[in-house]
Amino acid sequence: MSNQDLAPKVKDLIVRRLKLDIDPSTIQNDAPLFGEGLGLDSIDALELVLGLEQEFGIKVEDEEVGVKAFASVDALCDFIEQKKIA
Amino acid sequence: MKAPAELPHAYPFRFVETVLEPRDDAFSRGRVLVAVSANGRAAAGEAWQSPLLLAEAIAQSALLLEGGDPEIGRKGFLAGVESFEAMRPPRAGETLEVRVRLAGRFGAIVKFDGEVFCGAEPLARGSVLVREGGSPPPR
Numbered sequence: 001m002s003n004q005d006l007a008p009k010v011k012d013l014i015v016r017r018l019k020l021d022i023d024p025s026t027i028q029n030d031a032p033l034f035g036e037g038l039g040l041d042s043i044d045a046l047e048l049v050l051g052l053e054q055e056f057g058i059k060v061e062d063e064e065v066g067v068k069a070f071a072s073v074d075a076l077c078d079f080i081e082q083k084k085i086a
Numbered sequence: 087m088k089a090p091a092e093l094p095h096a097y098p099f100r101f102v103e104t105v106l107e108p109r110d111d112a113f114s115r116g117r118v119l120v121a122v123s124a125n126g127r128a129a130a131g132e133a134w135q136s137p138l139l140l141a142e143a144i145a146q147s148a149l150l151l152e153g154g155d156p157e158i159g160r161k162g163f164l165a166g167v168e169s170f171e172a173m174r175p176p177r178a179g180e181t182l183e184v185r186v187r188l189a190g191r192f193g194a195i196v197k198f199d200g201e202v203f204c205g206a207e208p209l210a211r212g213s214v215l216v217r218e219g220g221s222p223p224p225r
Contacts, residue, residue: 063193
């Protein structure tokens with residue numbers, strides 16, 4: 001599955017799990033999720049970790065890996081793809 | 087097993103007493119006994135007025151069971167409450183049982199699912215977010 005196919009699912013996961021009041025399609029693929037951009041915080045990061053595990057069957061081993069994976073929607077799609085291959 | 091001194095909380099804000107079932111390695115479960123005080127404050131209706139304090143009891147139970155490393159217990163604190171539902175506040179003299187399960191962790195933030203029972207009666211259920219460490223979470 002390409003990032004183009006995966007990105008809408010990832011955006012839907014972000015909006016749904018974090019109860020964001022936005023249209024998922026308005027999230028830019030390369031926009032930062034934390035700090036600037038969506039402005040997510042460390043508590044949101046944990047919710048995304050749980051969402052990835054429950055909905056994609058993917059575990060985020062540690063914080064260092066997670067910080068890179070959660071950089072943007074594109075980064076998260078790449079991370080999911082890599083985990084599926086591994 | 088009596089609750090050790092891992093928690094910094096003291097009366098009237100210490101809600102856990104005795105560890106009934108220590109956590110397993112994966113923290114798939116753990117149970118803590120809470121004896122609701124029947125002292126003067128409770129008798130005057132001043133204790134446990136907010137059912138949200140049951141969420142604090144879940145957090146204290148989680149930190150106590152997370153234990154092992156006293157540093158965690160001493161420095162951990164409640165950082166958030168999610169999907170919390172309280173059926174009724176506890177009454178003075180009741181003995182409550184808090185059941186806790188680790189839901190997940192990322193960095194210093196840890197999420198626990200918990201339930202509070204009085205006998206077979208459920209009093210509250212929900213998830214708490216606990217931050218391990220002494221400083222506020224970075225944004």
